[in-house]
Amino acid sequence: MTSLPPAVILYGPPAAGKDTITRALVELGAGFAQFQRLKVGSGKTDGYRMGSAEDLAELEKDGQVIYSNSRYGNVYVVDQPGLDELAAAGQIPVLHLGQIEGVQAVIEAYPARWTTVLLWCTREETAARSAGRGDSDTEARLAAWQATQDDVDAHPQQVWDLEVQTGDHSPAEAAVLISERVRSAFPAGNGS
Template sequence: MTARQGVVLYGPPASGKDTITAALTELNPKYAQFARLKVGSGKSVGYRMGTVEQLRQLEAAGDVVYANTRYGNTYVIDRPGVDAANAAGAPVVHLGQVDGIRALVDGYPADWLAVLLWCSRKATEQRSVGRGDSDTAARLAAWDATREDLDAHPSMAWDLTIDTTKVSPQDAACLIDQLLAQRAGAASA
């Protein structure tokens, strides 16, 4: 049986999480973005929309691996969702909080590759405006929160750090795929 593997992409808004996930999926179909459960409103693409009652049921069952609130919504990494994603391949989980990475790595058994994607605040602003976000100010506030989060967790060990203003999405995907393959090879040796 192959060990469970997954990728965590951490970074501020517009650092390239969606773009690099798309490049990973093109490189190897085993990769698929993990669709977090979203309780709230707004953008539904890339999420499994849920209700407050579903969230309560997951909490009561102990199946919430991590939850956070941002942009007026609650975003949940749930055990049944990660189970299904792992059964299908190697999930790519997008996170913007170090505590979320630690909760996932500590709370769900798998070989998780933690990747820090970084870009400047100015790059986040330019990308957000360029893609037509209506909430660029909130994205910049989230960039600031991500910077503060990193500063508050200097001991966080990253498996890979990628400056997305200098590395193409395709090259980033290759680096991630190669490192995950190396780890799988080392684990089976």
């Protein structure tokens, strides 16, 4: 019996540290790689595969959209081919999501041994981090922080494999905690 490959979902509000912690995971040299969602729209391009409405329509037509959502005037897509590419390369995808509906959809639709991680920061930390990195849409990010808090409150049944308060841990510390959790759940020699 072939074992499913490991994969990670990082869920949390804007500025919780998903990008920074993912870079720290990659630096561990343990095979982690950021999954770059397809983004249809404008703005930040780092960490995304930019696409067109036609690209999205083609994926939808072929049934290859696992989950999509709209935020900040853009559409963000988790697609089957993108995840397949990382799995085929033997890498551990690290997927960023900001909606529990998305977490659940991905886990249900894509065959992997998912480790779910709740990264959290306070509203004040989100404001400070957003301003510190020069975001021009800090108010929108604070609204998204509140939407994330509301999402957590609306899904009390959601169980996380690991919860990390990013104000209490450096990105490197958080990455080690996540890597240890993935490795303890899926030890080497057990098909991983």
